[in-house]
Amino acid sequence: MTLVSKRYEVADILAAQEFCHSRSWTDGLPVVPPTREAVEACLEWALLPADHLVGVEPVRERAVTAEKLAVNAVMAGCLPMHFPVVVAAFTAMLEEPFLMHGATASTGGCAVLIVINGPVRNELGMDGTFNALAASDRATTCIGRAVRLVLCNLLDARPGDVDRSTLGHPGKLRYCLAEDVEHAPWPSLAEDQGIPPGASAVTVMAAGSPRQVMNEWTTRPEEILDTFVAEIKANMRHYSIWPGNYAIVLPPQLRAHFAKAGWSRRDIKQYVFDHARIYRREWADVGKAAVVGRHGDQEYGAMPDPEHLLIIAAGGPAGGFGAVIPPWLGPKSKAVSVAIGACVDCTPPSA
Amino acid sequence: MSIEMLDPTHEADAVGLAMAGRLPALEGKTVGVISNGKRNTIPFFDAFEHALVETHGVGQVVRRTKSNYSAPADANLVEEVRTWDALVAGIGD
Numbered sequence: 001m002t003l004v005s006k007r008y009e010v011a012d013i014l015a016a017q018e019f020c021h022s023r024s025w026t027d028g029l030p031v032v033p034p035t036r037e038a039v040e041a042c043l044e045w046a047l048l049p050a051d052h053l054v055g056v057e058p059v060r061e062r063a064v065t066a067e068k069l070a071v072n073a074v075m076a077g078c079l080p081m082h083f084p085v086v087v088a089a090f091t092a093m094l095e096e097p098f099l100m101h102g103a104t105a106s107t108g109g110c111a112v113l114i115v116i117n118g119p120v121r122n123e124l125g126m127d128g129t130f131n132a133l134a135a136s137d138r139a140t141t142c143i144g145r146a147v148r149l150v151l152c153n154l155l156d157a158r159p160g161d162v163d164r165s166t167l168g169h170p171g172k173l174r175y176c177l178a179e180d181v182e183h184a185p186w187p188s189l190a191e192d193q194g195i196p197p198g199a200s201a202v203t204v205m206a207a208g209s210p211r212q213v214m215n216e217w218t219t220r221p222e223e224i225l226d227t228f229v230a231e232i233k234a235n236m237r238h239y240s241i242w243p244g245n246y247a248i249v250l251p252p253q254l255r256a257h258f259a260k261a262g263w264s265r266r267d268i269k270q271y272v273f274d275h276a277r278i279y280r281r282e283w284a285d286v287g288k289a290a291v292v293g294r295h296g297d298q299e300y301g302a303m304p305d306p307e308h309l310l311i312i313a314a315g316g317p318a319g320g321f322g323a324v325i326p327p328w329l330g331p332k333s334k335a336v337s338v339a340i341g342a343c344v345d346c347t348p349p350s351a
Numbered sequence: 352m353s354i355e356m357l358d359p360t361h362e363a364d365a366v367g368l369a370m371a372g373r374l375p376a377l378e379g380k381t382v383g384v385i386s387n388g389k390r391n392t393i394p395f396f397d398a399f400e401h402a403l404v405e406t407h408g409v410g411q412v413v414r415r416t417k418s419n420y421s422a423p424a425d426a427n428l429v430e431e432v433r434t435w436d437a438l439v440a441g442i443g444d
Contacts, residue, residue, distance in 0.1 A: 005357040025359055033356040045421055059423055062361055071359045102421025153359040332421050 001040050003067055005048050013225065018074070018340040025153055026268040027145065031075040042070040046087055046341070054087060056092030057155055059101035060162075062088055067306055068154050071147075076146035081124060082139055085202060086146045088340040089114050092204040093147075097334035103206035104157040106342030111330035112147055113207035113247065115330065116140065116310055117190035118200030120340055126178035132314035133177060133210055133249065133323065144174025145288035146289040168226060169209035177314055183252050184313035185259035191339035192311070204326035205245055211235065216320030219257045224320075225271050230304045232276040237286045242330025243304045248272070249323040251315030269306035276302035310335060352405055366415035374439035378408035385428060392443030399439070 018035040020026050032038070038124030043050055043066055052066035065088065073086045093100045093112060103110055124139035135141045149156035159165065165172075183189045190201035198204045211234075218244040228248050248268075250258070258268065262301060285288065303309055315321065327333065374380060377408060382403055385393040396414065403409040417424050424440075432438050 003357065003361075007355050007357060009353050009355050011353055015353065015355060017357075033354050034359060035354060039357055066440055068359065068361070071357045080403055099419075099422055101423075102419075106421060149359065154359075154361050312399055329421070332419065 001050055003036060003039060005039075005067060005071055007036075011178055024158055024281055025075070025149075027148060027152070029145075029173075032077055032103075033147075034071040034074040038074045039067065039070045041080040042073055042078065042083035043067065046084045048087065051174070052075045054090050057100060057200075058093065058096075060155065062155060064094065064150075069150055071120040072149040073142075073146040076149050077138075078146050081141075082143050082146075084151075085116060085120065085124070085139075086150075086275050088338050089147050089204055090150065092202055092336040092338040095336045095338075096202060098206065099333045100155075101162075102292050103333045104151050104155065104326050105164055106328065107164050107331050108168045109168040109172075110206045110208055110333075111169060111171035111175045112151075112326060113171065114140075114142075114144055115189055115247075116176065116178045116200070116311075117181065117188040117203070117346040118198070119180075120200035120338065121178040127185075128178040128314040130316040130317070132180070133271075135174070136177065140176040140178055141174050144176030145221060148174065148175070149173060149277065160264040169345060171207065172211055175207065177312070178317070179231070180252070180313045183317075184255055185263045186311070186313070189310060189312055190339075191336055193335070194325055195337055195339055200340040201337055202340060203310070203323070203337040205295065206248060206333035207247065207273070208235075208239070208307065208326040208328065210249070210323040210325050212321055212323050214252070214319075214321050219260070221258050221261050221263045221268070221273065222337035223245055224254055226255060226267065226275070228324055229272055230273045231280050232272070232306045232326070235324065235326045236276075236278050236300065237282050237288075238317075239326065240329055241283070241300050243301055244278070244303055244327035244330040244332070245308050245310060245335045246272075246327060247310040247312055247325035249312045249314050249325065251319060252313075252317050253315075253320050254326055255313060265311050266306070268311055269309045272309050273301065273303055273306040304331065339344050359391045369408045371412075371437075377403065377437070379410040381411045381413060381434070382409050382437040383413045383432060383438045385432075385438065385440045386414070386423055388416045388418075389420055390400060392416075393440060395443055412427060418439040 048066040050067035127137040157163040195201040
């Protein structure tokens, strides 16, 4: 296998850390030195030649090759078996509707939320239960971190360079979780997004930080969703009124109430779509009277249609805690789902 | 034992960018202004347009706005640029 990346020799693993830190190749945490052997192992596991073109970032006209993804994945701590998920994530992020340059450069400071579905979750030891939105397991942690390192190293999305985020949020270190489908009363998020049942898949969304909510004092689906709707409406008032993809994370304790009441994904989407609405004049209540203008009575929905709500089953078994994950900025970026390891329009690697 | 490691960056494979040639004078020229579309570009480019015309004698200022301020300029805008003598692309935030 021919690798084209420039090679450097360092004295030992500690020297490798300082070598990488000094060149701004890290997120501040230690990295695994990307040796030729480790990079080749990733590529071989994914059955990808090193020069496989995953895509081209159009604004900077920058090629995203399997080799460069693998180098960064190794640095992030990925094992070879994690690598196909990293490739799938970038395949999705390079889809035009995701608008990767805008999402990674904006002052709005979103991060790439990655939701993983299918058998690969169990194969890689992912855990969508306890601490699902944080470092719940090795695979989601390393895969999420790999995405960030690629953005920094391959696309220059380092803070102050292409990444112009005013604040950013902690998800920029890693924002990756596996859906807890086994304990959900519905088909997976990926299936809901059109991925065939049984396929492993990633869904990416340009996402703000999670806003945690709690409601342990009702079993009625409408009341549970009213709590989530209130948080969505707060985001519309305090951050951005524009409609786009929202995600809600539902833990088992709350999902059980929906299951018992016979609510489907579709029912939840429709309820949230119908109720997550504010009037433009509400901006005046939160210090934004200057931009209400003459259209104060205009009503805005959080989503253009019910399908823009992503429902994610995740979380530990106890607790009525959920989360609302808002979009980066309205409709500018759309969530994208792709199957892992499936290629519908490419030829098999030759060698 | 030493470690040989690979470069994780693009290694400067991006297409090089160069500034366009300078016009000898702005008098009578057509200058295009592409705004990213944010609200604050309006007063800024109003003042800019005034300065171009009143101070530098620019013949015509063509104001255009991108359809999406987070995405590259639309293809029809890029095509229209060919008809201008100079272009200013500006960001207002």
